[in-house]
Amino acid sequence: MGFVTRLELKPAGVYSFAATTRRLVSFEKSAYQVRDGRLYRTLRVGGRPIVVGLGWRGEALFAEVEEVLTPAEEEALTKTLRRMFSLDVNLEPFYVQMEQVPELAALVRERNGLHMVLDPDLYECLIKTIIGQQLNLAFAATLIRRLIDLAGEEVAYRGELLPVFPTPEQVARLDYADLQALQFNRRKAEYVIDLSRKIVDGSLDLTSLLSLPDEEVVERLLPLRGVGRWTAECLLLFGMGRPNLLPAADIGLRNAVRRVYHTDAQPTEQEVRQLGGAWAPWSSYAVFYLWDYLSQPETKE
Structure with missing residues (x-):
């Protein structure tokens, strides 16, 4: 069966679908499947589960559903996908600010366009x-x-049963x-x-x-x-995509800060909060990029 419903969703600013979805494939295997170069996951729209195929075409996220959606369902799916993939988050101000933080500037630059992907609800x-x-x-x-x-x-989909x-x-x-x-x-x-x-x-x-x-x-x-x-x-x-969160007690974050800031010992929660003062009002993305840095085994300092 050919796709019946197609959506094309453009991001608000620079966006790397490859960098963003690399993390999904690594860490969200229970939700996302890769087939023929596309990502697939089940979502509930209008109270019923559907399968959405996701990819990147030109300068936009495209989504395809092998079902006819009502206008209300299509609107709901559009809203959900824009929120999930942070398509309305323009990171340009974050990048400009991080250029003034010597310890993070190169790390952030290397991840240009990396966005958080939120859970659907x-x-x-x-x-x-x-x-x-x-x-x-x-x-x-x-x-x-x-x-x-x-x-x-x-949900049955192309001869497979996909989990919801x-x-x-x-x-x-x-x-x-x-x-x-x-x-x-x-x-x-x-x-x-x-x-x-x-x-x-x-x-x-x-x-x-x-x-x-x-x-x-x-x-x-x-x-x-x-x-x-x-x-x-x-x-x-x-869940909400709030931009200025600083979970300073997180062990992974403290490990990343130790490596990037070259501290002799793992920083305390208070020390992370002091360093993180330079990240506001984009602390969430600074933290997210540090977590991503820590998850890459080939990264060396």
């Missing part, structure tokens, strides 16, 4: 972040995929033992299922957080069992 971001707490990326990805296989659904991230309702129906059987520890199983149940019963409204300032979002989330400051900051970064 806050629920998916929150659950993935909780699963990833204190785990290495590979095992976290394994647990995420196991949750999807257990609680989610599948579960809804809060689907996860809320699970028992803790279901996740423990997948190698979740008891506490993490409780966090994932209990938060899903809170969303279902209406006592947790993630959408209401979107209009709040960063620190107020953190304050609203911290009382929730299983949510610490790191988890809240990751939700702000990869």
Whole structure:
């Protein structure tokens, strides 16, 4: 079958699809598949799962769906993809500012056009972040995929069945033992299922957080069992795309700062905050580029 719905989405500024999607292929294997040079992932549009093929043509992201979408669904998909791929984030002011930070200038220049890719909704971001707490990326990805296989659904696409991230309702129906059987520890199983149940019963409204300032979002989330400051900051970064987050306690960030700033010892949280004063109001992207730097084994100083 030929593609029925096609979207062409132009970015607001310089954009490297290759650099941006390299990270997806490495770290988001449970969500994105590569076929014939394109990325594919399932998304929920209008409450139903669809498969979206993604690529870069000329100066725009193009998306193709082998279904007829209603005008409302097409508008919703356009909005979701622009947000997910940070197409409205113009990084030129960030690049100009980082040229004045000697330790970061070359590192940032080498990643010209690299953008953050957000999760499609806050629920998916929150659950993935909780699963990833204190785990290495590979095992976290394994647990995420196991949750999807257990609680989610599948969409038939070109002879394959592609996974769809579960809804809060689907996860809320699970028992803790279901996740423990997948190698979740008891506490993490409780966090994932209990938060899903809170969303279902209406006592947790993630959408209401979107209009709040960063620190107020953190304050609203911290009382929730299983949510610490790191988890809240990751939700702000990869769920909402907030531009000025500085998760200074993050071990990966502190390791990257030690290498790039050539400090004798790993910097403390307070020392990272002091250095990060020069990154505002683009701290999120400075942090993201440092994480990317740290993830490249061939990088040498």
